[in-house]
Amino acid sequence: PTGVFKTSDGYINIATTGGRIWERCAQAIGAPELYSHPDYATAPSRSKNRDALNAELEKRTVTKSTETWVRELNDAGVPCGPIYAIDQMFEDAQVKHLGIAQDVPNDEDRHIRLVGQPVTLSRTPSKMVARPPEFGEQTDEVLAGFGFEVDEIAVLKRAKVV
Structure with a gap:
């Protein structure tokens, strides 16, 4: 089994x-x-x-x-x-010991903890250096990348579409 x-x-x-x-x-x-x-x-x-x-x-x-x-x-x-559920995983003694969960630096003084790299190398250790975007933080850039103009994005925001 x-x-x-x-x-x-x-x-x-x-x-x-x-x-x-x-x-x-x-x-x-x-x-x-x-x-x-x-x-x-x-x-x-x-x-x-x-x-x-x-x-x-x-x-x-x-x-x-x-x-x-x-x-x-x-x-x-x-x-x-x-x-585990996600919150339980971060509290596991082995996860803590291995440093798998890492705090992510940010400018907003928010505590963000994410799963770090699965492999740790002694000569080239890795650590989290950037946070994921906030909800909607990059909406303008993404829409512009799809060809939307600034005024079109403003209309979508006023209509609460984005």
Whole structure:
């Protein structure tokens, strides 16, 4: 079983790619009988019966929180992780440790935090140096690029089209 599973408070991703990891997963979720069940005993049988097996797993995963399952499955050697909403992602300890989320400088004293570059190079570190445009900030330039004249843009603004 590999995929997304509902927990009591969210979702996790579990990746049991191989017989030994599958055995550890079955033990960790409290369902050792699934490991030896004929429908799930081999990789081909697990693949063939994937929907039923995933349903069996989800019967168990909905009983505990995401945090509890991630800890228990990782402790058992089963690769898994939480599936976050954006605000949760920025609060993750690993995201903070790696500096993935970066504050973007701006002239308006607004706090803007975005996802930075996914790769960090020791000799050429990257950091966010510009912010995305404000809503509508570049409307005039974009419309001019499409051939609109200044007076046409003014008419669109007065009519609250843009």
